[in-house]
Amino acid sequence: xIHELEKARTFxxxxxxxxxxxxxxxxxxxxxxxxxxxxxxxxxxxxDTEHAANNNLxxxxxxxxxxxxxxxxxxxxxxxxxxEIRHFLDLxxxxxxxxxxxxxxxxxxxxxxxxxxxxxxxxxxxxRAGVYGFDADEYFHRANDDxxxxxxxxxxxxxxxxxxxxxxxxxxxxxxxxxxxxxxxGIFKEFEHPAYLSAxxxxxxxxxxxxxxxxxxxxxxxxxxxxxxxxYSLLLVGGDDQFMVAEARRWLESLxxxxxxxx
Numbered sequence: 273x274i275h276e277l278e279k280a281r282t283f284x285x286x287x288x289x290x291x292x293x294x295x296x297x298x299x300x301x302x303x304x305x306x307x308x309x310x311x312x313x314x315x316x317x318x319x320d321t322e323h324a325a326n327n328n329l330x331x332x333x334x335x336x337x338x339x340x341x342x343x344x345x346x347x348x349x350x351x352x353x354x355x356e357i358r359h360f361l362d363l364x365x366x367x368x369x370x371x372x373x374x375x376x377x378x379x380x381x382x383x384x385x386x387x388x389x390x391x392x393x394x395x396x397x398x399x400r401a402g403v404y405g406f407d408a409d410e411y412f413h414r415a416n417d418d419x420x421x422x423x424x425x426x427x428x429x430x431x432x433x434x435x436x437x438x439x440x441x442x443x444x445x446x447x448x449x450x451x452x453x454x455x456x457x458g459i460f461k462e463f464e465h466p467a468y469l470s471a472x473x474x475x476x477x478x479x480x481x482x483x484x485x486x487x488x489x490x491x492x493x494x495x496x497x498x499x500x501x502x503x504y505s506l507l508l509v510g511g512d513d514q515f516m517v518a519e520a521r522r523w524l525e526s527l528x529x530x531x532x533x534x535x
Contacts, residue, residue: 276339276401277411277418280366283316283344284420287445287485287505294496297348297489297511299324303337305512310341317345318369318508332363332400339364346420352378354385354393361386364400367420369447374429376436382423383442387416391442420444422487422506426452431471434478445485447506448475463491 286293295316298305301324309317319326319334326334331347338345347360348369357368370382384392398415402408421442425431426449438446450463459465472488479486487506490496496509510518 276335276344276364276366277414279342279344280418280420283366284418284444286315288483290485290503290505292500292504293485293506295506295508297508298334299326299511299513301326301330301334303330303333306334306343306345307337307341309512310338310343310345314343316506317343318348319345319365320348320511322348322350322371328359328363331360331365335364335400344420346422352382352385354381357382357385358394361394361415361419362398362401366418367422367444369422369424371424371449372426372430372452373423373437373446374427375433376440379423379437379440379443383421383440386419386421387442388412391416422447422485424449425475426450427456428453428471429456431474434475435481438478438482438484443484445487445506446475446479447487447489447508448472450489450491461491463495 283293293315295318296309296314297318297320298309299320306317317338319331321327321331335345344366346367346369347365348371349356349360352370352373360368368386373379373382385394386392388394388396398408398411402411421444423437423443423446425434425446437443453471454460454462454468457467457471459468462468476486485505487504488499489508490499496507499507
Protein backbone atom coordinates (compact mmCIF):
# COMPACT_ATOMS: atom_id res chain seq x y z
CA UNK A 273 0.00 0.00 0.00
CA ILE A 274 1.38 3.41 -0.96
CA HIS A 275 0.06 4.87 2.29
CA GLU A 276 2.06 2.23 4.15
CA LEU A 277 5.20 3.18 2.25
CA GLU A 278 4.64 6.79 3.30
CA LYS A 279 4.48 5.64 6.92
CA ALA A 280 7.56 3.49 6.39
CA ARG A 281 9.50 6.44 4.96
CA THR A 282 8.52 8.59 7.96
CA PHE A 283 9.50 5.78 10.34
CA UNK A 284 12.92 5.40 8.70
CA UNK A 285 13.45 9.17 8.97
CA UNK A 286 12.71 8.98 12.70
CA UNK A 287 15.28 6.22 13.09
CA UNK A 288 17.93 8.22 11.24
CA UNK A 289 17.17 11.19 13.51
CA UNK A 290 17.57 9.01 16.61
CA UNK A 291 13.96 9.44 17.73
CA UNK A 292 12.53 6.84 20.11
CA UNK A 293 10.01 4.55 18.40
CA UNK A 294 7.94 2.49 20.82
CA UNK A 295 6.58 -0.80 19.53
CA UNK A 296 4.88 -3.99 20.62
CA UNK A 297 4.79 -7.57 19.40
CA UNK A 298 1.44 -9.09 18.52
CA UNK A 299 0.89 -12.82 18.92
CA UNK A 300 -2.89 -13.05 18.77
CA UNK A 301 -4.46 -13.29 15.33
CA UNK A 302 -7.46 -10.97 15.62
CA UNK A 303 -7.01 -7.87 13.42
CA UNK A 304 -8.79 -5.82 16.08
CA UNK A 305 -5.67 -6.24 18.22
CA UNK A 306 -3.52 -4.47 15.61
CA UNK A 307 -6.15 -1.76 15.31
CA UNK A 308 -6.30 -1.23 19.08
CA UNK A 309 -2.53 -1.00 19.50
CA UNK A 310 -2.27 1.29 16.49
CA UNK A 311 -5.01 3.59 17.79
CA UNK A 312 -3.31 3.60 21.20
CA UNK A 313 -0.40 5.45 19.61
CA UNK A 314 2.35 2.87 19.19
CA UNK A 315 4.89 3.88 16.56
CA UNK A 316 5.37 0.35 15.26
CA UNK A 317 3.94 -3.12 15.67
CA UNK A 318 5.27 -6.56 14.85
CA UNK A 319 3.09 -9.52 13.87
CA ASP A 320 4.90 -12.59 15.13
CA THR A 321 4.80 -15.62 12.83
CA GLU A 322 7.91 -17.16 14.42
CA HIS A 323 6.49 -18.08 17.82
CA ALA A 324 2.74 -17.49 17.39
CA ALA A 325 -0.07 -19.04 15.35
CA ASN A 326 -0.07 -16.36 12.67
CA ASN A 327 0.06 -17.09 8.95
CA ASN A 328 -0.20 -15.26 5.64
CA LEU A 329 -3.93 -14.72 5.99
CA UNK A 330 -3.82 -13.39 9.55
CA UNK A 331 -0.85 -11.16 8.66
CA UNK A 332 -2.85 -9.71 5.77
CA UNK A 333 -5.88 -9.14 7.99
CA UNK A 334 -3.80 -7.36 10.60
CA UNK A 335 -2.14 -5.22 7.94
CA UNK A 336 -5.60 -4.23 6.70
CA UNK A 337 -6.55 -3.19 10.24
CA UNK A 338 -3.32 -1.29 10.92
CA UNK A 339 -3.51 0.73 7.71
CA UNK A 340 -6.16 2.91 9.36
CA UNK A 341 -3.84 3.81 12.24
CA UNK A 342 -0.59 5.79 12.47
CA UNK A 343 1.41 2.67 13.41
CA UNK A 344 3.82 0.92 11.05
CA UNK A 345 3.11 -2.83 11.16
CA UNK A 346 5.92 -5.22 10.22
CA UNK A 347 5.82 -8.97 9.75
CA UNK A 348 8.24 -11.15 11.71
CA UNK A 349 9.03 -14.17 9.53
CA UNK A 350 9.85 -17.60 10.86
CA UNK A 351 13.41 -17.36 9.56
CA UNK A 352 15.58 -15.72 6.93
CA UNK A 353 13.62 -17.05 3.97
CA UNK A 354 13.45 -14.95 0.81
CA UNK A 355 10.22 -16.60 -0.35
CA GLU A 356 8.42 -16.00 2.93
CA ILE A 357 9.69 -12.43 3.17
CA ARG A 358 8.59 -11.69 -0.40
CA HIS A 359 5.13 -13.00 0.39
CA PHE A 360 4.77 -10.76 3.44
CA LEU A 361 5.94 -7.74 1.46
CA ASP A 362 3.52 -8.53 -1.37
CA LEU A 363 0.72 -8.71 1.19
CA UNK A 364 1.54 -5.13 2.10
CA UNK A 365 3.93 -5.34 5.02
CA UNK A 366 6.18 -2.27 4.69
CA UNK A 367 9.12 -4.28 5.96
CA UNK A 368 10.25 -7.13 8.17
CA UNK A 369 11.82 -7.76 11.56
CA UNK A 370 13.88 -10.87 10.85
CA UNK A 371 15.10 -13.27 13.56
CA UNK A 372 18.56 -14.79 13.99
CA UNK A 373 20.68 -12.73 11.66
CA UNK A 374 24.17 -13.86 12.63
CA UNK A 375 26.56 -12.70 9.89
CA UNK A 376 27.13 -9.91 7.43
CA UNK A 377 26.30 -12.29 4.61
CA UNK A 378 22.93 -13.09 6.17
CA UNK A 379 22.27 -9.36 6.56
CA UNK A 380 23.00 -8.88 2.85
CA UNK A 381 20.65 -11.74 1.97
CA UNK A 382 17.96 -10.11 4.11
CA UNK A 383 18.28 -6.80 2.30
CA UNK A 384 18.31 -8.55 -1.08
CA UNK A 385 15.11 -10.41 -0.18
CA UNK A 386 13.45 -7.03 0.45
CA UNK A 387 14.58 -5.39 -2.79
CA UNK A 388 13.82 -5.76 -6.48
CA UNK A 389 16.68 -6.35 -8.96
CA UNK A 390 19.29 -5.19 -9.57
CA UNK A 391 19.60 -4.31 -5.88
CA UNK A 392 18.05 -7.58 -4.74
CA UNK A 393 16.25 -10.78 -5.67
CA UNK A 394 12.63 -10.00 -4.83
CA UNK A 395 10.24 -11.29 -7.46
CA UNK A 396 7.60 -8.97 -8.88
CA UNK A 397 3.98 -9.42 -7.82
CA UNK A 398 2.95 -6.82 -5.22
CA UNK A 399 -0.68 -7.89 -4.93
CA ARG A 400 -2.04 -5.98 -1.96
CA ALA A 401 1.16 -3.93 -1.63
CA GLY A 402 0.47 -2.45 -5.06
CA VAL A 403 -3.23 -1.97 -4.21
CA TYR A 404 -4.15 -4.95 -6.37
CA GLY A 405 -2.73 -3.26 -9.46
CA PHE A 406 -4.08 0.26 -8.95
CA ASP A 407 -0.70 1.57 -7.72
CA ALA A 408 1.64 -1.28 -8.66
CA ASP A 409 4.01 0.81 -10.78
CA GLU A 410 4.42 3.50 -8.14
CA TYR A 411 4.96 0.82 -5.51
CA PHE A 412 7.67 -0.82 -7.60
CA HIS A 413 9.58 2.44 -8.05
CA ARG A 414 9.43 3.29 -4.33
CA ALA A 415 9.72 -0.05 -2.56
CA ASN A 416 13.50 -0.48 -2.65
CA ASP A 417 14.01 2.83 -0.86
CA ASP A 418 11.09 2.71 1.55
CA UNK A 419 10.81 -0.90 2.77
CA UNK A 420 12.08 -1.33 6.34
CA UNK A 421 14.71 -3.98 7.03
CA UNK A 422 15.59 -4.79 10.66
CA UNK A 423 17.51 -7.87 11.85
CA UNK A 424 17.17 -9.33 15.32
CA UNK A 425 20.51 -9.94 17.03
CA UNK A 426 19.94 -12.86 19.36
CA UNK A 427 23.06 -15.02 19.40
CA UNK A 428 26.69 -14.86 20.39
CA UNK A 429 27.61 -15.14 16.71
CA UNK A 430 25.39 -12.17 15.87
CA UNK A 431 27.16 -10.05 18.47
CA UNK A 432 30.61 -11.12 17.28
CA UNK A 433 29.67 -10.22 13.70
CA UNK A 434 27.73 -7.06 14.52
CA UNK A 435 30.14 -4.76 12.66
CA UNK A 436 29.61 -6.70 9.44
CA UNK A 437 25.83 -6.77 9.97
CA UNK A 438 25.21 -3.08 10.62
CA UNK A 439 27.62 -1.97 7.88
CA UNK A 440 25.35 -3.52 5.22
CA UNK A 441 23.59 -0.88 3.13
CA UNK A 442 19.83 -1.24 3.54
CA UNK A 443 19.85 -2.34 7.17
CA UNK A 444 17.85 0.32 9.02
CA UNK A 445 18.75 -0.80 12.53
CA UNK A 446 18.90 -3.84 14.77
CA UNK A 447 16.89 -5.14 17.70
CA UNK A 448 18.42 -7.29 20.41
CA UNK A 449 16.43 -10.46 21.11
CA UNK A 450 17.30 -10.52 24.77
CA UNK A 451 15.94 -13.95 25.70
CA UNK A 452 17.73 -15.91 22.98
CA UNK A 453 20.86 -13.81 23.38
CA UNK A 454 21.02 -14.60 27.09
CA UNK A 455 20.53 -18.30 26.27
CA UNK A 456 23.30 -18.18 23.66
CA UNK A 457 25.62 -16.61 26.22
CA GLY A 458 24.73 -19.32 28.76
CA ILE A 459 23.12 -16.86 31.20
CA PHE A 460 19.37 -17.21 30.66
CA LYS A 461 17.52 -14.07 31.82
CA GLU A 462 20.61 -12.74 33.63
CA PHE A 463 20.31 -9.33 32.01
CA GLU A 464 22.62 -7.65 34.51
CA HIS A 465 25.38 -10.22 33.99
CA PRO A 466 28.66 -8.65 32.78
CA ALA A 467 28.73 -10.92 29.71
CA TYR A 468 25.25 -9.78 28.66
CA LEU A 469 25.97 -6.11 29.30
CA SER A 470 29.22 -6.42 27.36
CA ALA A 471 27.39 -7.93 24.38
CA UNK A 472 24.82 -5.14 24.43
CA UNK A 473 27.55 -2.51 24.61
CA UNK A 474 29.30 -4.10 21.62
CA UNK A 475 26.09 -3.88 19.57
CA UNK A 476 25.51 -0.31 20.70
CA UNK A 477 29.04 0.75 19.74
CA UNK A 478 28.73 -0.76 16.24
CA UNK A 479 25.34 0.88 15.68
CA UNK A 480 26.69 4.26 16.77
CA UNK A 481 29.71 3.89 14.48
CA UNK A 482 27.63 3.00 11.42
CA UNK A 483 24.74 5.36 12.27
CA UNK A 484 22.16 2.60 12.51
CA UNK A 485 19.25 2.51 14.95
CA UNK A 486 19.76 0.45 18.09
CA UNK A 487 16.88 -1.38 19.72
CA UNK A 488 15.86 -4.14 22.06
CA UNK A 489 12.93 -6.05 23.40
CA UNK A 490 12.23 -4.79 26.94
CA UNK A 491 11.70 -7.18 29.82
CA UNK A 492 9.97 -4.64 32.08
CA UNK A 493 8.58 -1.11 32.18
CA UNK A 494 11.66 -0.02 34.12
CA UNK A 495 13.93 -1.56 31.49
CA UNK A 496 12.08 0.36 28.78
CA UNK A 497 12.55 3.65 30.66
CA UNK A 498 16.24 2.85 31.10
CA UNK A 499 16.66 2.10 27.40
CA UNK A 500 14.97 5.36 26.44
CA UNK A 501 17.35 7.27 28.70
CA UNK A 502 20.31 5.48 27.08
CA UNK A 503 19.32 6.55 23.57
CA TYR A 504 17.77 3.40 22.16
CA SER A 505 15.62 4.13 19.11
CA LEU A 506 13.76 0.85 18.57
CA LEU A 507 11.89 -0.46 21.58
CA LEU A 508 9.58 -3.45 21.74
CA VAL A 509 7.57 -3.00 24.92
CA GLY A 510 5.24 -5.85 25.75
CA GLY A 511 2.49 -7.09 23.51
CA ASP A 512 -1.07 -8.33 23.35
CA ASP A 513 -0.77 -11.65 25.16
CA GLN A 514 1.71 -10.26 27.69
CA PHE A 515 -0.57 -7.38 28.62
CA MET A 516 -3.59 -9.68 28.85
CA VAL A 517 -1.74 -12.06 31.17
CA ALA A 518 -0.53 -9.21 33.37
CA GLU A 519 -3.95 -7.57 33.65
CA ALA A 520 -5.80 -10.86 34.13
CA ARG A 521 -3.47 -11.71 37.02
CA ARG A 522 -3.66 -8.22 38.53
CA TRP A 523 -7.45 -8.06 38.53
CA LEU A 524 -7.88 -11.60 39.78
CA GLU A 525 -5.28 -11.32 42.54
CA SER A 526 -6.84 -8.07 43.74
CA LEU A 527 -10.34 -9.52 43.81
CA UNK A 528 -9.15 -12.70 45.56
CA UNK A 529 -7.57 -10.58 48.29
CA UNK A 530 -10.81 -8.66 48.78
CA UNK A 531 -12.75 -11.95 48.82
CA UNK A 532 -10.48 -13.28 51.59
CA UNK A 533 -10.85 -10.09 53.66
CA UNK A 534 -14.65 -10.19 53.40
CA UNK A 535 -14.84 -13.65 54.97
